[in-house]
Amino acid sequence: MSLIKRNEANWLPSVFDDMFKTDWLGGTTNVNSIGTSIPAVNIQETDDHFKVEVAVPGKTKEDFNIELDNDVLTISSEEKKESETSEKNGRYTRKEFSYSTFKRAFGLPDSVNSEKISASYEDGVLAIELPKREEAKVQPKRMIDIS
Numbered sequence: 001m002s003l004i005k006r007n008e009a010n011w012l013p014s015v016f017d018d019m020f021k022t023d024w025l026g027g028t029t030n031v032n033s034i035g036t037s038i039p040a041v042n043i044q045e046t047d048d049h050f051k052v053e054v055a056v057p058g059k060t061k062e063d064f065n066i067e068l069d070n071d072v073l074t075i076s077s078e079e080k081k082e083s084e085t086s087e088k089n090g091r092y093t094r095k096e097f098s099y100s101t102f103k104r105a106f107g108l109p110d111s112v113n114s115e116k117i118s119a120s121y122e123d124g125v126l127a128i129e130l131p132k133r134e135e136a137k138v139q140p141k142r143m144i145d146i147s
Contacts, residue, residue, distance in 0.1 A: 038102055047138040050112065050130040054104070057124030064126060066119055071110075073117075075126070076103040111136030 042053040054075060056064075067074045082097040108114070112130045119128045 037100070038104070041104060043106075048132055050132070052106065052128040052130065054126040054128075055124065056121075056126055059121070059124075061121040061126075064119075064121070066128065068108075068114055068117065071108045071112075071114070072105055073108055073128070073130075074103065074105045075128070077101065 040055045042051075042055075044051045044053075052073075052075075056077065059077065059079070063077050063079060065074075065076045067076075077100075079100040080097070081099075083095075085094045087093055108130065111132045113133045116131045117128065119126065121127070
């Protein structure tokens with residue numbers, strides 16, 4: 001089962017997104033239509049859990065909000081910075097500010113045990129562990145005797 005569902009009938013916006021989000025010098029970029037960077041995400045499935053890794057260097061764990069609502073996992077962050085340089089007479093020579101935000105949402109399959117979801121942040125990677133319910137885990141093969 002996949003964590004991400006894609007509506008194949010809606011392929012046209014995807015074509016335009018791919019075209020405008022391509023770095024024409026050889027790579028791809030994670031920039032949306034308003035110039036905000038969207039962090040890269042890795043999703044891994046094992047026999048007993050899913051693991052979501054989000055590449056977000058330069059932040060602290062307090063910068064993130066992780067919410068679960070109706071089997072939708074939402075990861076978001078918002079950061080505002082201001083710096084100011086002024087002359088002695090009080091006239092501004094330079095005032096700079098920046099605003100950074102992102103929000104990613106993932107529909108979770110029924111196999112996830114939502115009560116045991118955990119998260120950690122280390123070395124610029126936000127890792128979210130999504131354990132599977134016992135009945136959803138892969139059961140070992142067993143032989144059945146014929147009577």
